[in-house]
Amino acid sequence: MRPLGTVILLMLQEKRDILLSIVFGFLAGMTAVGLFSASGYLISQAAFVPPIYTLMIIVSIVKLLGITSALSRYGERYFSHRATFTMLSNIREYVYQKIEPLASTILQHYRSGDLLARIVGDVESLQNFLLRVLYPPIVTATVFIATIIFTTFFSIGTAMIILVGMLLLTIIIPSLFLQSQSLIDQKIRQTRGDLSSEFTEFLYGYKDLKVHQQALNRRSEIIKTVQTYETEQKKAHKIQLFNESVLGFLSLLASVVVLAYAGYQVTQENIEGILLAMLFMIALTVFEQTAPMALVPHFLQQSSQSAKRLVNVWKHEQVQEGKTFINWNINRAPSIQVTDVSFKHMEEARPALEGVTFDLPSGSKTAIVGASGSGKTTILQVLLKLQPINKGNVTFNGIDFQQIKEEDIWKNANVSLQSNDFFFGTIRDNLEIADINASDKELIQALQNVQLSHLTLEDVVQEKGANLSGGEKQRLALARLLLKEAHIWLLDEPTSSMDAITEERMFTRIFEKAAAATIVLISHRLTGLEKMDQIIVMDHGKMIERGSYEELMKRNGYFKQMKDLEKEIFTS
Numbered sequence: 001m002r003p004l005g006t007v008i009l010l011m012l013q014e015k016r017d018i019l020l021s022i023v024f025g026f027l028a029g030m031t032a033v034g035l036f037s038a039s040g041y042l043i044s045q046a047a048f049v050p051p052i053y054t055l056m057i058i059v060s061i062v063k064l065l066g067i068t069s070a071l072s073r074y075g076e077r078y079f080s081h082r083a084t085f086t087m088l089s090n091i092r093e094y095v096y097q098k099i100e101p102l103a104s105t106i107l108q109h110y111r112s113g114d115l116l117a118r119i120v121g122d123v124e125s126l127q128n129f130l131l132r133v134l135y136p137p138i139v140t141a142t143v144f145i146a147t148i149i150f151t152t153f154f155s156i157g158t159a160m161i162i163l164v165g166m167l168l169l170t171i172i173i174p175s176l177f178l179q180s181q182s183l184i185d186q187k188i189r190q191t192r193g194d195l196s197s198e199f200t201e202f203l204y205g206y207k208d209l210k211v212h213q214q215a216l217n218r219r220s221e222i223i224k225t226v227q228t229y230e231t232e233q234k235k236a237h238k239i240q241l242f243n244e245s246v247l248g249f250l251s252l253l254a255s256v257v258v259l260a261y262a263g264y265q266v267t268q269e270n271i272e273g274i275l276l277a278m279l280f281m282i283a284l285t286v287f288e289q290t291a292p293m294a295l296v297p298h299f300l301q302q303s304s305q306s307a308k309r310l311v312n313v314w315k316h317e318q319v320q321e322g323k324t325f326i327n328w329n330i331n332r333a334p335s336i337q338v339t340d341v342s343f344k345h346m347e348e349a350r351p352a353l354e355g356v357t358f359d360l361p362s363g364s365k366t367a368i369v370g371a372s373g374s375g376k377t378t379i380l381q382v383l384l385k386l387q388p389i390n391k392g393n394v395t396f397n398g399i400d401f402q403q404i405k406e407e408d409i410w411k412n413a414n415v416s417l418q419s420n421d422f423f424f425g426t427i428r429d430n431l432e433i434a435d436i437n438a439s440d441k442e443l444i445q446a447l448q449n450v451q452l453s454h455l456t457l458e459d460v461v462q463e464k465g466a467n468l469s470g471g472e473k474q475r476l477a478l479a480r481l482l483l484k485e486a487h488i489w490l491l492d493e494p495t496s497s498m499d500a501i502t503e504e505r506m507f508t509r510i511f512e513k514a515a516a517a518t519i520v521l522i523s524h525r526l527t528g529l530e531k532m533d534q535i536i537v538m539d540h541g542k543m544i545e546r547g548s549y550e551e552l553m554k555r556n557g558y559f560k561q562m563k564d565l566e567k568e569i570f571t572s
């Protein structure tokens with residue numbers, strides 16, 4: 001389905017409000033035309049000084065039309081805006097549901113700031129789709145048709161001029177403006193994305209930029225982008241104002257043409273003079289109503305681009321689309337089989353994993369070691385379905401993991417990645433992510449287990465845990481793991497920022513808690529691996545050795561060489 005088609009479908013969920021907007025919009029338009037034409041007629045009649053009772057009826061009609069017009073306009077605004085806000089929230093929910101499962105792959109192609117600005121901006125510009133693209137033409141067309149039919153009773157020529165003026169003002173001239181407007185809109189969107197990315201990176205990297213004395217440079221770059229953004233916005237507003245003024249002037253001109261034509265017809269006695277003011281007022285009012293139509297092509301293009309850009313975010317990532325999943329519930333540690341798995345990051349020449357095969361028996365403890373960049377983290381990402389494999393397969397308890405939803409794997413897994421996220425709030429907020437129902441006693445116990453007893457549950461955690469040390473962050477992350485029951489533990493260097501004694505204690509806690517679980521531990525140190533059931537050695541994306549500690553030491557291969565090297569460094 002075309003992107004705008006999806007938006008229309010989401011919008012049609014609010015069909016009652018849309019229908020009411022159209023009905024009230026039509027009523028408002030017709031009563032406005034009626035009000036002004038009746039006023040014109042009233043003024044002309046009054047000029048002949050007729051008996052007052054003959055004017056009473058027209059005066060009452062004018063009053064009634066005035067009130068009805070105001071009430072209908074209110075109804076139109078109320079229902080159209082209500083439909084728009086509900087539609088926007090439906091779109092936001094839809095977009096979130098689409099991108100949430102694909103977040104990790106999507107973020108490989110976009111800078112997070114750009115992605116956020118893009119989604120927020122594009123969803124917001126879709127508010128114009130209903131308000132300015134979809135229902136105004138229906139309202140204008142119906143009001144217009146009704147007005148032309150009404151005018152033909154008095155002057156067919158005037159009705160034809162209104163028709164021609166309408167076509168000119170609503171279709172032909174706006175399409176001429178379209179190109180200049182769309183060029184500047186494109187530039188604005190691009191600059192908005194750049195600005196948001198630069199600003200996000202500036203905030204996250206502020207400390208590093210300060211240390212390297214680059215903060216001021218970056219700041220002036222951001223200021224330059226802000227200035228460009230402001231200049232482009234001013235330019236866009238100028239273009240829009242110019243277009244609207246030209247259209248306003250032309251619609252007035254069209255009314256003057258109607259007046260001139262009708263005036264001439266009066267002199268020719270083809271039209272009664274008393275109708276002249278009425279015909280002019282009809283033209284003025286009806287052309288006034290074409291003003292929103294002038295913006296339709298512009299907003300149509302903007303909405304269609306926004307919808308396309310939104311869909312493009314997830315279009316190429318629909319790895320799960322159309323697949324059926326089984327209901328995966330486990331009550332004990334699963335066995336995991338990885339067979340001939342290869343994976344290459346997009347736009348990378350070298351695969352991150354190549355023909356990797358190993359098995360993890362139920363409840364086994366496995367360590368993965370290897371040089372930096374050898375593919376260790378990628379293995380965990382593959383097991384968590386954060387990266388779609390290009391070749392090979394993975395089974396959990398003999399079931400192909402393509403049939404298992406990511407959420408079902410995550411639900412059963414305790415995961416510690418190299419950088420753990422912490423949120424602005426309290427220690428309690430950050431621990432409750434693991435178990436919302438945990439009691440204070442359990443939370444405090446978890447803190448004690450990771451040697452963070454000096455923290456209280458109410459202590460503040462700044463954004464990204466900025467007020468915690470590297471080791472504290474890792475221990476807080478471990479406290480979260482200790483609060484959650486899981487049958488699979490995937491740990492990526494969970495103790496890399498800790499001293500050797502604390503590390504030893506943390507591992508003791510982990511292995512106590514995860515005694516029955518299937519554990520995969522990525523380790524940068526080669527000490528303490530004797531207690532693991534197997535060690536997988538990675539090099540340049542390939543598994544080059546696998547076996548127990550004793551087996552690898554006996555084999556005298558890569559692992560033994562690394563062990564000897566480590567010993568040499570620590571003893572020298």
Ligand SMILES: Nc1ncnc2c1ncn2[C@@H]1O[C@H](COP(=O)(O)OP(=O)(O)OP(=O)(O)O)[C@@H](O)[C@H]1O
Pocket residue numbers: 108345346348351352370371372373374375376377378379
């Ligand atoms: N998002 C990414 N996009 C492109 N290439 C990536 C990405 N993440 C990792 N890589 C590449 O994939 C390869 C394997 O990376 P991986 O993170 O698995 O290594 P690692 O063994 O865990 O390294 P380290 O010990 O330094 O954490 C590396 O060559 C790396 O450059």
